[in-house]
Amino acid sequence: MEANKFDFLGQITADKLMPELERASTRFHVTVAWVAIILDPVFALTDYFNIPGHWQTLLIMRLVVSAVTLTTLLTRKKYTTPSFVVALVPFFLISVQNAYVYAVIDTQNLLGQNLNYMALLIGAAMFVLWRWYYSVLMIGVSAAATGFFLTQNPQVTPDYFFIHGGLLLMAVGIFTVVLINTRYRLVVREIRARLALRISNEAIRLQAEQIKSINENLEKLVQERTSELEIKNKALEEAAFINAHKLRAPVASILGLVGLIKTTDSVDELKQINVLLQDSTEKLDAVVSEITRTIEGEPGLT
Numbered sequence: 001m002e003a004n005k006f007d008f009l010g011q012i013t014a015d016k017l018m019p020e021l022e023r024a025s026t027r028f029h030v031t032v033a034w035v036a037i038i039l040d041p042v043f044a045l046t047d048y049f050n051i052p053g054h055w056q057t058l059l060i061m062r063l064v065v066s067a068v069t070l071t072t073l074l075t076r077k078k079y080t081t082p083s084f085v086v087a088l089v090p091f092f093l094i095s096v097q098n099a100y101v102y103a104v105i106d107t108q109n110l111l112g113q114n115l116n117y118m119a120l121l122i123g124a125a126m127f128v129l130w131r132w133y134y135s136v137l138m139i140g141v142s143a144a145a146t147g148f149f150l151t152q153n154p155q156v157t158p159d160y161f162f163i164h165g166g167l168l169l170m171a172v173g174i175f176t177v178v179l180i181n182t183r184y185r186l187v188v189r190e191i192r193a194r195l196a197l198r199i200s201n202e203a204i205r206l207q208a209e210q211i212k213s214i215n216e217n218l219e220k221l222v223q224e225r226t227s228e229l230e231i232k233n234k235a236l237e238e239a240a241f242i243n244a245h246k247l248r249a250p251v252a253s254i255l256g257l258v259g260l261i262k263t264t265d266s267v268d269e270l271k272q273i274n275v276l277l278q279d280s281t282e283k284l285d286a287v288v289s290e291i292t293r294t295i296e297g298e299p300g301l302t
Contacts, residue, residue: 008196008203020191022083025129029087032127033073036090037066040097050112054104061100065093084130091124091138099145103152107164110156114165117146118172125179132181139173250284 041062047055069090076086098117105113121139128135150156257277264270 008199009192011199012192012195016195017188017191020195021129021188024187024191026083028127028129029083030073032087032124033069033090035123036069036094037073040065040090040094050109051101051104058097058101061097065090065097068093084128084134087124087128088130088134088138091128092141094120095138095142096145099142099149101149102146102156102161103149105153105156107155107160110161111164114169117169118165121169121172121176125176125183128180129184129187130180131184132177135177135180139177143170143173250280250287253280254284 041059044055044059044062047058051058069086072081072089073086075081076083098113098120101113150158150161254277257273257280260273261270261277264273
């Protein structure tokens with residue numbers, strides 16, 4: 001259990017990772033959307049020269065793609081749409097749009113169309129950040145749509161398609177899936193490392209605060225103990241003063257009176273000495289009590 005305390009990467013849960021991943025991928029996906037919105041209609045110029053008989057249809061399709069992508073982009077925050085959808089929509093629509101071209105293109109421009117399709121896939125691979133199954137879905141849809149529209153074009157046979165860039169297009173499609181997945185995993189690792197570093201720094205900060213608190217408590221404890229020792233030392237000094245001055249007088253009186261008892265036989269003198277001895281004894285007891293109270297921290301007698 002103690003070892004897991006320092007497993008900062010293991011503390012990165014999905015609820016911490018996904019918001020960071022969304023922030024990191026949003027700028028890429030929004031860029032993809034704007035590129036599709038602006039550039040896709042521009043490529044209608046190439047349709048005018050390469051497919052003069054169908055460029056109007058393709059222009060309408062391109063404008064629809066831009067309009068749908070723009071709508072998705074503008075309503076993303078309102079409907080809290082994940083950013084990858086903003087890239088997924090134009091990717092899907094442009095894939096279908098490019099697939100339609102295979103139904104009307106002639107053999108002379110087939111290779112150029114395949115190269116354009118490859119450029120789309122490679123461009124997407126450089127920007128989109130999503131899980132691998134979205135890539136597989138998109139490539140599968142693109143392949144199915146391309147195959148369907150190829151069957152509608154009697155000029156392009158399967159052999160001719162594969163020889164003139166189709167095989168390379170399939171390879172690029174697979175490469176796109178791998179590249180997107182690789183970039184996605186690298187970004188996730190980078191985010192996890194950054195979050196783990198943040199947690200580590202927070203742990204260090206808390207530990208430093210705990211150490212500071214412990215030091216402050218120790219300092220306070222030392223001050224309290226020092227104050228107690230100073231009080232004890234003062235009490236001992238007072239006891240020493242009492243011992244040196246106040247205790248000596250009654251002790252000396254008692255010793256003197258004891259000496260007088262040894263040298264006199266008078267009953268009256270013994271009675272008087274006894275009274276004085278009692279008085280000196282009471283004074284001695286009072287001084288001893290004062291010393292005791294002083295050592296125990298009670299106020300001394302004045």
